[in-house]
Amino acid sequence: MIRGIKGVKDILPDEAPRWQVIEGAARRLSSLYGYREIRVPVFEVTDLFARSIGASTDIVEKEMYTFQDRDGSSLTLRPEATAGVVRAYIEHNLGASPTPQKFFYLGPMFRHERPQAGRLRQFHQYGVESFGSTSPQADVEVVSLLWRFLSELGLPGLTLEINSLGDAADRLAYKAVLLDFLKQHEERLCQNCRRRMGTNPLRVLDCKVPSCRTATEGAPKLTDHLAPASLRHFEEVLAGLNALAVPYLLNPRLVRGLDYYTLTTFEVTSQHLGAQNAVGAGGRYDGLVEALGGPKTPAIGFAVGLERVALMLPESALPGRAKMIYVAAFGQQGVPLGTRILHELRARGLQANTDYRSATLKAHLRQADRLGASFVLIAGDDEAQKGLLILRDMTSKEQQEIPISTAAQTLATRLASA
RNA sequence: GUGGGUGUAGCUCAACGGUUAGAGCGCUGGACUGUGGCUCCAGAGGUUGCGGGUUCGAAACCCGUCACUCACCCCA
Missing domain, CATH: 3.30.930.10 (Bira Bifunctional Protein; Domain 2)
Structure with a gap:
């Protein structure tokens, strides 16, 4: 791997x-x-x-x-x-x-x-x-x-x-003053700080080692030398x-x-x-x-x-999850119907999703639940036959039959009011 | 670059050197023939990081190695 x-x-x-x-x-x-x-x-x-x-x-x-x-x-x-x-x-x-x-x-x-x-x-x-x-x-x-x-x-x-x-000038002048001080207290500084005296003496002040901190307690302050x-x-x-x-x-x-x-x-x-x-x-x-x-x-x-x-x-x-519609399509005629309605919802700018692996209504509803869908549109063979869809409200569990032709419109208004 | 800790199922973790490495969660299916969450049942899932060694026997002990992680250093 x-x-x-x-x-x-x-x-x-x-x-x-x-x-x-x-x-x-x-x-x-x-x-x-x-x-x-x-x-x-x-x-x-x-x-x-x-x-x-x-x-x-x-x-x-x-x-x-x-x-x-x-x-x-x-x-x-x-x-x-x-x-x-x-x-x-x-x-x-x-x-x-x-x-x-x-x-x-x-x-x-x-x-x-x-x-x-x-x-x-x-x-x-x-x-x-x-x-x-x-x-x-x-x-x-x-x-x-x-x-x-x-x-x-x-x-x-x-x-x-x-x-x-x-x-720049302040710092140059201060560095000299600071170095003078550090040299007097060199034996109390850690190895690292002794090295820093040569490379960047200012950073000795920033050292976290306790002994260095106490050693530099009385060090001249930069702000006093501005x-x-x-x-x-x-x-x-x-x-x-x-x-x-x-x-x-x-x-x-x-x-x-x-x-x-x-x-x-x-x-x-x-x-x-x-x-x-x-x-x-x-x-x-x-x-x-x-x-x-x-x-x-x-x-x-x-x-x-x-x-x-x-x-x-x-x-x-973090923001809450946006309202999403899950399309539960299954069966010979249900699947193509679902594909069509899914496309229509998305074309309207509504968040819509499905799981192509799910072949039963039970599996679909489980996925809808996991994905946090607000509504599920059920499209099985029965619905395709009758020319309608079942709209299920996932929180209230209420269901209603709606005509296929107005489904997307209905969802749009339902989501806008919710 | 230096030091410590940890590597076991998808995830979180058990298993005194001793049978076939377990649990919870998660996953799949069923109970429920087309209705999610809850419950119950069943199932799938493992090179115990990798390589060597010690031992009758190693997930465990030793050596090496890799990875992850925390800290030093330094920095956002």
């Missing part, structure tokens, strides 16, 4: 409705906030990801699905979508537009990691990107859209944490969130994994997930467009892990 690839899952029909609800909310809210859909390719030139996400990040170093094209060039399945959206933004000169460029996307991403609860190799994200504005109001819009999306789906136990990483402009931006973002009553927690240790973030960063977690408790996250990336060869353009966005959303989606968020 050929099996699916490790960490790559089928979404079966039983589960598809959950996804439709989630994607529907994403589309509806995005357009409500003025974000238009953009569809970028699932694979790009490898260099794009290396340059945007950061060459020394885990994603780029060991998690990308990279392969050689026939001409020898290196291609990669996207581990996230921001890089591709930015590439498209630059390539099509979308910044030249007089209107703000705000996009959303939905689709699969690929990272070669060991799968676990809420982490797959092919997973799906919903995300938005807002280009062109340095205004804190843009930050507030993006964060509040993320918050609204998650809370409107009724996800339990959510926490929004927020921080500011400062601009330039006045950065600080003001951050304060205005927080004020904006307050005004919209979006509940947040300040977390000076919050450091996102991708290199391109600047200023505002945020993350929403849930207690109802496993160890992978981040549902959605994002931040500002004012330097990325320029770094990828475009015009200097501020931008901010977020990404949501849809598998993680699906894991938490409450049953109450």
